[in-house]
Amino acid sequence: NLQRLSLSNNKLHGFIINELCQLKGLSELYLAKNMFSGAIPGCLRNTSLRKLNFSSNKLISHIPSSFWDLKDILLLDISSNALSGMILPEVSNLRAIILLNLSRNQISGSIPATMGSLQTLQTLSLAHNKLQGPIPETFSGMISMESMDLSHNYLSGVIPKSLESLLYLNYINLSYNLLHGEIPDGGPFWNFTAQSFMMNKDLCGKSQLQVQPCRRGNKHISNKVMLLIKCLLPIMFVILVVSSIIFLKHKRDDDNYSTKKDLTDLDTPTRISYYELLQGTNGFDESNLLGSGSFGSVYKVILPNENIVAVKVFNNLDTEEALRSFDIECAAVRNLRHRNLIKTISSCSNNHFRSLIMEFMANGSLNKWLYSHNYYLNVLQRLNIMIDVATALEYLHHGSPILVVHCDVKPSNILLDADMVAHLSDFGIAKLFGEKQSKIYTKSLATIGYMAPEYGSKGVVSTKGDVYSYGILLMEMFTRKKPTDEIFVQGLNLKDWVSKSTPHSIINIIDANLLHRKNQNTDNILSHISSVFDLALKCCNDLPEVRLTMIDVVVSLKNIKALLMENAQDIVS
Incomplete structure (x- = not known):
């Protein structure tokens, strides 16, 4: 086997x-x-x-x-x-x-x-x-x-x-x-x-x-052709001057709201102007606000062709951190392509405005599905989402053209498309590594509760930090408890709470929504979720070198899913 x-x-x-x-x-x-x-x-x-x-x-x-x-x-x-x-x-x-x-x-x-x-x-x-x-x-x-x-x-x-x-x-x-x-x-x-x-x-x-210019074959030019060229040159010069004036005027009018080079090629138009963003969001009205982060807000945009995209508008552009966040995210999405990463269509920016236009995720963030009462995820859906996120991190750490550490793995940065496929988003504080780098140091703070110990105390960033954050997220996914939940006081935290309850008392910590369903074998579900918690704890070891790699995590989760599918009737209801 x-x-x-x-x-x-x-x-x-x-x-x-x-x-x-x-x-x-x-x-x-x-x-x-x-x-x-x-x-x-x-x-x-x-x-x-x-x-x-x-x-x-x-x-x-x-x-x-x-x-x-x-x-x-x-x-x-x-x-x-x-x-x-x-x-x-x-x-x-x-x-x-x-x-x-x-x-x-x-x-x-x-x-x-x-x-x-x-x-x-x-x-x-x-x-x-x-x-x-x-x-x-x-x-x-x-x-x-x-x-x-x-x-x-x-x-x-x-x-x-x-x-x-x-x-x-x-x-x-x-x-x-x-x-x-x-x-x-x-x-x-x-x-x-x-x-x-x-x-x-x-x-x-x-x-x-650093090569020779290509030679274009010399052709015999007749006197009649030369005469025609001499006659056309003044006319062409006038046309060129007029065209240049029109172009410069148009450029000056649109300079404040220019759209930068396309980042990828999708069915939606890749040249999207500021005016289209303004119109498609009703002036960036709060009714179209999808979410906010440290450096930007994300809005739903309906384009003139009725296609729907999302735009991330970067705030506080007078700060170095916000500008750096935009540059890092542009650098990351330019080099990364994966099914489980958010796809960026283009950017629209100038000296006073920075934005990234991204594909629209119909089912919103994982945070909404975990903590809103009108939404429910069964065990298999949760496991599939976590496999998607693990696969994205495996690509960033081991399969992408450049090594990338995301640094901010949490539910609000995981978006779900119409088919409930998870996409990791928001590379605003991500770190791009050189060929021989295995860790770097940073002063940027990640989200409290998800940071690895070495990140919070020493500012050490490595792939093992993402593994730690992923482990916390994995626990949160099946307990429906945030690492900053009010029950975690007096030194108790999510990791210790899960550790003390695994494997014999996990019924006391598992999300109750997973157990209060008809026609399902509770013991079967608990045994598989116990394996998930064991995996999460291995990701959250205090020593970075002892933690698993995302390659190991993907293999383990897929094995758990395979065993789970043998009793699929117990988990999909």
């Missing part, structure tokens, strides 16, 4: 044994940074693998053709080995793949065009191999692509202009190849630097890319 096996960062050697293939329920296998040699077992196709990491070993031979039969795999990393052979066209079978890393091997041949059908792929690295031939035009079909590294190969031909359609692409490295021709300049390419294209055969493009 083993589902996850991690033996990474040891000194294990010898062959990877075929007996691993007998673990039919195995979904995650991590053997990275050891000294394994020999070939990769071909029988792994018989497992239920979703994540596999054999990177940084001494594996040789070809990539087993059976690898391309792992249709449900999400993460496949076999980088930094000595694997040879070719990437087969059957790579298109990896229909769910999110990360594919084959870098630093001896893989040769061409990149199969079928790879372009991997629509879920977000991170691709084929760097430091012996790949030849062109970059397939079909790569434009990888619509979720965010990071692509094809450097240090022998790729030739031109860079496909079709790659301009990859809207989420924020990193590309094509350096040290044999590419030639014009570097595309549309779509995401406007933001790439010279480092992405250096040391190629004969690339040309914009001067800031």
Whole structure:
């Protein structure tokens, strides 16, 4: 019944044994940074693998053709080995793949065009191999692509202009190849630097890319054409002057309410003016107020096309903290994309106004569903919401392009869409980490009751602080008691209250709404919620290094849910 096996960062050697293939329920296998040699077992196709990491070993031979039969795999990393052979066209079978890393091997041949059908792929690295031939035009079909590294190969031909359609692409490295021709300049390419294209055969493009300008073929121009040009030039000059005057006047009129660069591309218009925000909120009337925080207020906006969005308006712009909060949130949403994170559409701002336009969450905040008498969440709904939040934090800590610590995980920052899917929001005090940072120090205060001890006393921010906050939230979710509830006096707090009641007295602390339902087995519910509280307490250990990671939390919660679903009739009423 083993589902996850991690033996990474040891000194294990010898062959990877075929007996691993007998673990039919195995979904995650991590053997990275050891000294394994020999070939990769071909029988792994018989497992239920979703994540596999054999990177940084001494594996040789070809990539087993059976690898391309792992249709449900999400993460496949076999980088930094000595694997040879070719990437087969059957790579298109990896229909769910999110990360594919084959870098630093001896893989040769061409990149199969079928790879372009991997629509879920977000991170691709084929760097430091012996790949030849062109970059397939079909790569434009990888619509979720965010990071692509094809450097240090022998790729030739031109860079496909079709790659301009990859809207989420924020990193590309094509350096040290044999590419030639014009570097595309549309779509995401406007933001790439010279480092992405250096040391190629004969690339040309914009001067800031440190390549030669592209030559436009010299054509013979007849005398009649020259005469026509001379006649048209004065007319064109007049038109240009008039157009410039009109443009400058229009710019001056709208300067105070300009809309900045789009952050993403949705069905709703991404250019939303201040006047549309003003009109769609009835002058930011309180009747459209969805919630307020330390640095801003969120309003419901009905646009002229009747689409509904939410706008977060930042207050107190004369303070450094408010401006920093806006900048941090912009930086975060520009780099992050995940099903369980709030999606930001665009920003509307100037020197006196700052706002972010976000997708509208039809079911409001988790805080409303927990503490309003007209709303009710059953056990399964609560568990699904907490899995969604844990998955979002797992992405921020372990799967996003940059490591992000949210710093303010609490019910009011968790929003629910029309399908009751949870989305983590409000990155106003989030911290973005550099490549080698594991913790930083801050003077920003998070919400009392949810802060980890090391955050409140020393200002230490790390992923373990989010894990602590998540543990508090998990307890709150099933007790319906805020960590600042009036019952917590004289040194008693939510964590101690739950700890003293687990596992034998949890009926005294569980939300009564979960027990006063007809046709349900109370003992069954209590046993599963006891497991939830055990998990929450492991997240809230006073020592950061002892706390779980969000990867562990997601696995544990999904296991609890699987057991719970075996008696689904007891919990969905």
